[in-house]
Amino acid sequence: MKYLHTMVRVNDLEESLDFYCNKLGLEEKGRFEVKEGRFTLVFLSAPGDDSAQVELTYNWDREEFGEARNFGHLAYEVEDIYAVCERLRHGGVTINRPPRDGRMAFVRSPDNISIELLQAGKALPPCEPWASMPNTGHW
């Protein structure tokens, strides 16, 4: 038995790829356009960690998602949590839970999927602007 992927739906594929790849740092591993079904699947993974993937499902006809609490978040370990948060913030992404402790942060995808970032190894020393940045919204 083997974990393959977590699937999340997206309403704007370009905006989502910008978020998941350019800002979060995942890489596109495969893309399948299914004209008959009017959907596109894109498989993403962390660089060097191909086996655990996120599948983006883009239905060409817009959907309303709502919000439910039974799905929590996707979690990724990162080499430098400050660098990833800076890249996300620079890209216009709100850092809902800034890494004040040099260890943990939360952001949300364009479709409100919560994403947890965890510093690999020991927490980094506290560092501005993160150390004094308040939480924003929920995640």
Place this chain on the structure above:
Amino acid sequence: MKYLHTMVRVNDLEESLDFYCNKLGLEEKGRFEVKEGRFTLVFLSAPGDDSAQVELTYNWDREEFGEARNFGHLAYEVEDIYAVCERLRHGGVTINRPPRDGRMAFVRSPDNISIELLQAGKALPPCEPWASMPNTGHW
């Protein structure tokens, strides 16, 4: 960068562990009871595939989850999709999308998290009772 886990919330920890472990086949890898926060975290993974985990969050005070479409499903590859579906069905789990094609099935966790099962390698030959079993509900 490395995938760590997908977190899903559960409203009944025993019922959920019965589903995810006894019926689906995952193994418990760690459990953390946080009395001050009134929650329990349980980390699960497929046997022999420890690095990609599911985190169950059980808040001791019951929550209403609702349902949203932005989270899709968790997917697992299995060695024998008929055996896993039989174990699930025997345990009282509805096979929402039976493996009529010997390749793919969907079930739902007690908290309505969709779980996709995919046959490793080639599809198995069609086989009753699955081949003629209709879909039930959605997933």
